[in-house]
Amino acid sequence: MTEKLKVGVIGATGMVGQRFIMLLADHPWFNVVAVAASAHSAGKTYAEAVNGRWKMEGTVPEKIKGMVIQDASKVAEISAQVDFIFSAISLDKAATRALEEEYAKAETPVVSNNSAHRWTPDVPMVVPEINPEHTDVIKYQRERLGTKHGFIAVKPNCSIQSYTPALSAWRQFEPYEVIASTYQAISGAGKTFKDWPEMVGNVIPYIAGEEEKSEQEPLKIWGHVDADKKAIVPADDTVITSQCIRVPILYGHTATAFVKFHKNPTKQQLIDALENYSGEPQRLGLPSAPKQFIQYMQADDRPQVAKDVNFEHGMGVSIGRLREDKIYDWKFVGLSHNTARGAAGGSVEFAELLKAQGYLTQK
Numbered sequence: 411m412t413e414k415l416k417v418g419v420i421g422a423t424g425m426v427g428q429r430f431i432m433l434l435a436d437h438p439w440f441n442v443v444a445v446a447a448s449a450h451s452a453g454k455t456y457a458e459a460v461n462g463r464w465k466m467e468g469t470v471p472e473k474i475k476g477m478v479i480q481d482a483s484k485v486a487e488i489s490a491q492v493d494f495i496f497s498a499i500s501l502d503k504a505a506t507r508a509l510e511e512e513y514a515k516a517e518t519p520v521v522s523n524n525s526a527h528r529w530t531p532d533v534p535m536v537v538p539e540i541n542p543e544h545t546d547v548i549k550y551q552r553e554r555l556g557t558k559h560g561f562i563a564v565k566p567n568c569s570i571q572s573y574t575p576a577l578s579a580w581r582q583f584e585p586y587e588v589i590a591s592t593y594q595a596i597s598g599a600g601k602t603f604k605d606w607p608e609m610v611g612n613v614i615p616y617i618a619g620e621e622e623k624s625e626q627e628p629l630k631i632w633g634h635v636d637a638d639k640k641a642i643v644p645a646d647d648t649v650i651t652s653q654c655i656r657v658p659i660l661y662g663h664t665a666t667a668f669v670k671f672h673k674n675p676t677k678q679q680l681i682d683a684l685e686n687y688s689g690e691p692q693r694l695g696l697p698s699a700p701k702q703f704i705q706y707m708q709a710d711d712r713p714q715v716a717k718d719v720n721f722e723h724g725m726g727v728s729i730g731r732l733r734e735d736k737i738y739d740w741k742f743v744g745l746s747h748n749t750a751r752g753a754a755g756g757s758v759e760f761a762e763l764l765k766a767q768g769y770l771t772q773k
């Protein structure tokens with residue numbers, strides 16, 4: 411058996427960082443050898459640093475408890491210990507972009523959960539089932555950064571994962587106009603009900619920056635690598651408008667969507683396209699890949715957050731209530747797990763794809 415890749419998690423103490431720690435505790439390909447956070451946490455053991463703010467079901471994995479948190483800004487020191495890093499830091503965008511680029515330039519590949527580099531044209535933003543070929547752009551990014559191994563790769567925003575997989579399965583029917591409204595869990599803001607009591611019995615009709623991401627990120631995912639521009643060129647054949655709402659749910663982003671198609675699919679064609687949609691992760695048998703990426707639920711009252719959010723360990727997407735609309739062609743409801751598929755789980759599956767494609771190797 412080949413040796414596991416040595417991985418560091420920066421931002422390891424936050425909500426997404428904790429999810430990384432849980433997902434990587436027994437990972438067959440990756441071994442956590444470094445955990446890092448702000449200077450404030452540096453020097454504490456992981457158990458001390460998350461004491462009183464551990465948000466996962468289950469306890470801190472034994473092998474991580476005693477690891478000493480490092481200062482994420484010590485790029486050379488951390489780079490010397492790892493083959494690549496997962497980034498779950500929460501800094502302002504310019505600082506995040508700079509820090510992630512510093513790691514890449516130190517020849518440490520970065521698989522990031524952060525939005526800072528999503529619109530850097532030569533950074534692939536990937537849902538492994540949908541656009542695995544976008545990693546082709548990494549060669550251009552390495553050229554720009556002057557690196558041999560180092561690069562940055564990102565996963566998209568969590569809320570788009572409740573409707574973008576369905577629209578991707580239906581690209582053959584040429585969707586061109588979409589309304590997508592999202593109903594987003596509080597863990598998306600890194601919170602629980604304990605630290606955000608105002609959300610109990612409440613709905614907040616604003617999530618900063620979210621609507622722009624919901625409307626634009628799917629277009630980059632449906633784009634293509636342009637060899638002349640050395641960049642990913644977003645698709646321009648679909649327009650999406652959205653409203654994003656915070657709702658009193660802990661895990662699970664729901665979306666309602668309305669779609670117009672150039673072609674005229676039947677309901678059965680749409681359902682078949684969802685159920686048969688499968689990609690590179692399934693073909694390659696990646697460890698985190700769901701067997702079934704998208705399930706279609708026939709019952710009128712599904713998908714429900716309480717019953718369906720953990721479909722395929724939170725890596726599958728549930729779609730239901732597909733019906734004809736009198737203004738648009740079709741409408742449906744989608745559900746995905748915002749910290750599994752939508753955050754750390756999506757990043758881990760993407761790293762598995764990058765390893766299978768030969769982009770992540772031992773240093």
Ligand SMILES: NC(=O)C1=CN([C@@H]2O[C@H](COP(=O)(O)OP(=O)(O)OC[C@H]3O[C@@H](n4cnc5c(N)ncnc54)[C@H](OP(=O)(O)O)[C@@H]3O)[C@@H](O)[C@H]2O)C=CC1
Binds near residue numbers: 523753
């Ligand atoms: N929560 C979610 O579902 C999703 C989150 N994201 C994104 O993932 C990232 C992390 O989110 P989340 O886990 O919720 O955030 P948290 O606020 O829970 O955690 C932030 C992490 O960043 C670290 N950090 C803060 N300041 C610095 C610094 N100056 N230098 C180094 N590390 C620092 C914190 O360390 P310390 O403990 O020392 O302060 C902590 O580990 C964000 O970019 C977020 O937008 C993306 C998709 C979904």
Ligand SMILES: N[C@@H](CC(=O)OP(=O)(O)O)C(=O)O
Binds near residue numbers: 523617623
């Ligand atoms: N904004 C999302 C979570 C998030 O952090 O998204 P992004 O990865 O685009 O920063 C939410 O609050 O539910």
